Every structure is written in C-alpha cells, then in structure tokens.
Amino acid sequence: MTYHFARCQVHPEFDVQGWFLEVQGDNPRLVAALHKSMVAKYCSMLGEDSHGSGNATRFAALWLQSLESALQEGNVLVNPAGGIVAKCDLIVLAEIKRPDLTWPENFADEIITIAKWPKGKHYYLCSNRGRVFVPEKFSTYRAARLSALRYVPADRIKSRE
Numbered sequence: 001m002t003y004h005f006a007r008c009q010v011h012p013e014f015d016v017q018g019w020f021l022e023v024q025g026d027n028p029r030l031v032a033a034l035h036k037s038m039v040a041k042y043c044s045m046l047g048e049d050s051h052g053s054g055n056a057t058r059f060a061a062l063w064l065q066s067l068e069s070a071l072q073e074g075n076v077l078v079n080p081a082g083g084i085v086a087k088c089d090l091i092v093l094a095e096i097k098r099p100d101l102t103w104p105e106n107f108a109d110e111i112i113t114i115a116k117w118p119k120g121k122h123y124y125l126c127s128n129r130g131r132v133f134v135p136e137k138f139s140t141y142r143a144a145r146l147s148a149l150r151y152v153p154a155d156r157i158k159s160r161e
Contacts, residue, residue: 001029002097005104006077008090019105020077022087023067031071033101033134035064038082040136044126049117080105081130101134102150112148114141115160127151 004022009015023030042056043049067084070076075087080103096104113126122137123144131151138144141159148157 002099003030003101005096005098006087006090006092007094007104008077008092010090012091017093018079019103020079020085020090021101021103023071023076023078025071025075030101031064031067033136034067034078034082034132035060037132037134037136038063040124041082041130041132044115044124049120078132079103080132082132100150103131106151110152111156111158112152113158113160114144114148116141 006020006022007017008020009017023034039057039060042059046054046056048054048056063082063084067076067078070084070086073086077085077087077090079085098104107129110127110129110131112131113128114123115126116123122139123141124137125133125144125148127133133147135147138147145157
C-alpha cells in the first residue's frame, strides 16, 4: 500500500504548516488502522488498559465518527496527532508518497517512550508531542524501538516497563 502525505499551510496569511496523511473514504483498512491507533493514544493519555471499555474507547469512537462524517464530504487530512481537516480547507504546498505509514514530520523536542502494560504482552509507543503511531502496538521491544527510531534518534527514546 502507498500512503499519500501533504505538507499544508492552514491559511495564506499565517506561516503555520505541517504534514498530513490523506485519507479517502474508499480505504477502510487505513481508517481501521487509524482508529486502533487513536484508541491506543487515548488509553496512554488517560492511563487506561487498551483492552478495557473506558473513556479512551468512547473518545476514539467519537473520533472515528468525526472522521467518517468528514469523509462524506471528500478527502480528509489527518495530522500526526490525529487532528482531522477537510483537504479542501488547507493550502497544499507539497505532496509525497511513502510505502510506510510514517509521517514525514520530525520534531526537535520529541521524546518517544516505549511502554508495556503490567502483565501485558505488547509494547506501545507514546510521544510527548501526541503523535499517533500505526501500527499502535508491537509484539517485541525490538520492533517498537525500530519503529521509534524512524522518528527520533536513540537518545530521545525512553523505556518504561
């Protein structure tokens, strides 16, 4: 699968730019992967186990409803933190295609923590910048670390087990 990313400016009078993933309504696999990642993100933020049915699951369901609603109007752009905006609402400055779902955006102050729930078997990435990771979990610490290295250098990866 190829993923389409767009570097966009939010308004011609403001130099606020960022990379967004383009999502189309005819790609249910991508929508499902993003939703799972949002569940993991909210669980991490709220300190909930990803297997529970707490507030994180409800927040992710609301996020999914918002995405599906926006997709009814056309293609949607999702930022690295999961924010949703209609593609037609932004100024596209550049577009790239990538074979993996890794946002091209890098933050100089980003720290990624690799964590595992007590008695859990999966490893999760958590960013101090609120980044969404796809896939949302990893079977081994090594796989999680390799994924984190796509975003930050080794000295900005922390572990919490």
